[in-house]
Amino acid sequence: xxxxxxxxxxxxxxxxxxxxxxxxxxxxxxxxxxxxxxxxxxxxxxxxxxxxxxxxxxxxxxxxxxxxxxxxxxxxxxxxxxxxxxxxxxxxxxxxxxxxxxxxxxxxxxxxxxxxxxxxxxxxxxxxxxxxxxxxxxxxxxxxxxxxxxxxxxxxxxxxxxxxxxxxxxxxxxxxxxxxxxxxxxxxxxxxxxxxxxxxxxxxxxxxxxxxxxxxxxxxxxxxxxxxxxxxxxxxxxxx
Amino acid sequence: xxxxxxxxxxxxxxxxxxxxxxxxxxxxxxxxxxxxxxxxxxxxxxxxxxxxxxxxxxxxxxxxxxxxxxxxxxxxxxxxxxxxxxxxxxxxxxxxxxxxxxxxxxxxxxxxxxxxxxxxxxxxxxxxxxxxxxxxxxxxxxxxxxxxxxxxxxxxxxxxxxxxxxxxxxxxxxxxxxxxxxxxxxxxxxxxxxxxxxxxxxxxxxxxxxxxxxxxxxxxxxxxxxxxxxxxxxxxxxxxxxxxxxxxxxxxxxxxxxxxxxxxxxxxxxxxxxxxxxxxxxxxxxxxxxxxxxxxxxxxxxxxxxxxxxxxxxxxxxxxxxxxxxxxxxxxxxxxxxxxxxxxxxxxxxxxxxxxxxxxxxxxxxxxxxxxxxxxxxxxxxxxxxxxxxxxxxxxxxxxxxxxxxxxxxxxxxxxxxxxxxxxxx
Numbered sequence: 001x002x003x004x005x006x007x008x009x010x011x012x013x014x015x016x017x018x019x020x021x022x023x024x025x026x027x028x029x030x031x032x033x034x035x036x037x038x039x040x041x042x043x044x045x046x047x048x049x050x051x052x053x054x055x056x057x058x059x060x061x062x063x064x065x066x067x068x069x070x071x072x073x074x075x076x077x078x079x080x081x082x083x084x085x086x087x088x089x090x091x092x093x094x095x096x097x098x099x100x101x102x103x104x105x106x107x108x109x110x111x112x113x114x115x116x117x118x119x120x121x122x123x124x125x126x127x128x129x130x131x132x133x134x135x136x137x138x139x140x141x142x143x144x145x146x147x148x149x150x151x152x153x154x155x156x157x158x159x160x161x162x163x164x165x166x167x168x169x170x171x172x173x174x175x176x177x178x179x180x181x182x183x184x185x186x187x188x189x190x191x192x193x194x195x196x197x198x199x200x201x202x203x204x205x206x207x208x209x210x211x212x213x214x215x216x217x218x219x220x221x222x223x224x225x226x227x228x229x230x231x232x233x234x235x236x237x238x239x240x
Numbered sequence: 241x242x243x244x245x246x247x248x249x250x251x252x253x254x255x256x257x258x259x260x261x262x263x264x265x266x267x268x269x270x271x272x273x274x275x276x277x278x279x280x281x282x283x284x285x286x287x288x289x290x291x292x293x294x295x296x297x298x299x300x301x302x303x304x305x306x307x308x309x310x311x312x313x314x315x316x317x318x319x320x321x322x323x324x325x326x327x328x329x330x331x332x333x334x335x336x337x338x339x340x341x342x343x344x345x346x347x348x349x350x351x352x353x354x355x356x357x358x359x360x361x362x363x364x365x366x367x368x369x370x371x372x373x374x375x376x377x378x379x380x381x382x383x384x385x386x387x388x389x390x391x392x393x394x395x396x397x398x399x400x401x402x403x404x405x406x407x408x409x410x411x412x413x414x415x416x417x418x419x420x421x422x423x424x425x426x427x428x429x430x431x432x433x434x435x436x437x438x439x440x441x442x443x444x445x446x447x448x449x450x451x452x453x454x455x456x457x458x459x460x461x462x463x464x465x466x467x468x469x470x471x472x473x474x475x476x477x478x479x480x481x482x483x484x485x486x487x488x489x490x491x492x493x494x495x496x497x498x499x500x501x502x503x504x505x506x507x508x509x510x511x512x513x514x515x516x517x518x519x520x521x522x523x524x525x526x527x528x529x530x531x532x533x534x535x536x537x538x539x540x541x542x543x544x545x546x547x548x549x550x551x552x553x554x555x556x557x558x559x560x561x562x563x564x565x566x567x568x569x570x571x572x573x574x575x576x577x578x579x580x581x582x583x584x585x586x587x588x589x590x591x592x593x594x595x596x597x598x599x600x601x602x603x604x605x606x607x608x609x610x611x612x613x614x615x616x617x618x619x620x621x622x623x624x625x626x627x628x629x630x631x632x633x634x635x636x637x638x639x640x641x642x643x644x645x646x647x648x649x650x651x652x653x654x655x656x657x658x659x660x661x662x663x664x665x666x
Binding site: 053056058059078079082086087090091097111114115116161 | 241242245252253573576578580581583584585659660663
């Protein structure tokens with residue numbers, strides 16, 4: 001299997017007024033295979049969110065190379081980055097970020113309006129995706145009429161709208177109780193196993209990370225460990 | 241994103257904050273309402289004026305003696321023929337008129353001449369009618385668009401024979417004779433210093449030409465309203481003991497620019513008066529009056545447009561302000577949209593469309609309110625309401641332009657937001 005995401009020696013520095021610079025990532029190299037379910041774990045301040053933003057083409061690295069599906073992301077213009085986010089990547093956020101004034105279905109349709117999908121196709125696909133995440137009977141509800149778990153399921157359906165290859169989930173269960181968190185994780189596993197999506201999960205929870213294929217541990221802006229999933233207890237023992 | 245989607249999104253977002261949207265629109269609504277209302281009244285007034293002016297004959301040029309010592313046309317005090325300012329030598333003569341006709345045969349259709357004898361009354365028993373006695377030539381009827389109800393107008397042979405005949409208004413007839421046939425009846429007319437008897441040969445339809453409504457000066461009751469009684473010009477001249485004209489009207493051929501030709505006629509006749517110390521010639525046309533009124537109205541419209549522009553500016557700033565607030569509130573939404581693939585241009589378009597929709601909806605409400613207000617205003621002033629199509633079209637354009645102009649800055653600010661910062665915004 002080829003690498004769909006390939007980060008090499010990524011540095012990210014923020015200028016917080018001369019002469020001070022804050023380097024958040026110090027030469028991170030990570031690669032993710034097509035169809036893999038990977039988690040990035042680390043404490044707050046470890047740089048995992050910054051890495052996530054770079055993978056999601058929302059941010060550019062200060063140094064280093066990033067190939068996404070063989071495309072050099074560093075060389076793309078703003079509009080090309082938008083195209084990439086629209087077609088190749090689906091985002092799932094900790095706080096859902098649904099648009100409150102429109103229905104669940106309209107939220108799922110939104111990425112498709114930017115892809116200029118026809119109205120009928122949009123409706124059909126949104127309906128299908130909401131069914132997939134078990135929200136088929138809540139299509140006309142607005143986000144404030146939904147529970148946290150339901151909102152996140154709508155958000156996952158939205159991330160799937162333009163059928164991207166990669167789903168990036170940033171603490172997707174962070175605002176949910178453990179039961180609904182499990183349900184959300186089950187959906188991710190289903191998307192990975194049965195729909196072939198490459199999923200990158202950013203979390204600080206080792207329990208969640210343990211459910212993924214591979215765990216990449218980040219600390220103070222460097223990768224300190226990579227291991228196969230299913231070894232949560234072991235890592236907790238290591239004090240991470 | 242397709243335009244239709246943008247439009248629907250904008251409507252949806254405006255409906256979410258109905259009260260705020262309406263208050264934001266208010267500035268635009270008030271501005272457009274004011275413009276449309278005043279423009280409708282102005283256009284009704286102009287239409288009315290043009291209609292009533294054309295009734296007086298737009299091709300008529302009035303030529304009169306004008307005192308060289310002061311402004312304004314001179315008037316001869318007919319009751320004191322010898323004591324007034326105008327001497328017989330000063331008056332315009334038949335020779336001058338025939339010279340003018342010879343000089344401009346293609347421009348002049350006819351001369352319409354009238355000579356005032358004076359205000360007066362006719363009384364028969366209880367009945368009476370106020371009148372103004374004027375001597376006129378046969379062309380007077382066409383020049384002044386008189387419509388005959390009965391009988392005939394003064395003819396050329398009446399002029400030659402100097403018979404004491406009169407053409408009266410239907411109003412005078414109803415005062416004096418009721419339903420009786422007035423033709424052939426005798427009319428005793430008292431003017432200052434004279435009592436004369438005239439035989440009625442014709443009745444014309446009285447039309448105040450809308451002047452009383454226009455001036456709002458109709459203080460006397462309908463019964464007392466003074467109407468013109470026309471007698472042959474030759475008879476009037478004999479009564480007045482005059483041998484010339486202090487004013488007459490040139491009926492220009494159709495297609496002649498009466499403003500230009502009026503100036504030519506004034507210059508031509510002015511030569512006869514180059515050595516006259518007291519009097520000169522002044523000519524003006526109905527067309528020039530209409531032009532003057534029209535230009536006055538458009539100056540007024542311009543002044544109103546300037547005031548409206550200020551109110552629209554204020555409205556536009558209101559729209560901009562609300563857009564800024566809305567964008568701040570929706571920062572996370574903007575971040576999310578960018579994360580799911582919206583380009584900067586798409587974000588910008590979305591908010592510009594929203595601002596334009598606010599303004600156009602406000603503009604349309606303003607046009608409707610303004611038209612209603614204008615129609616009510618016009619009918620209160622007793623003009624037939626006439627919509628000002630130009631101002632409606634301009635209003636739609638202007639409100640769209642306001643939306644574009646005042647929506648651009650906030651929309652551009654939204655477009656330039658950094659998606660990461662926007663997503664993190666609390």
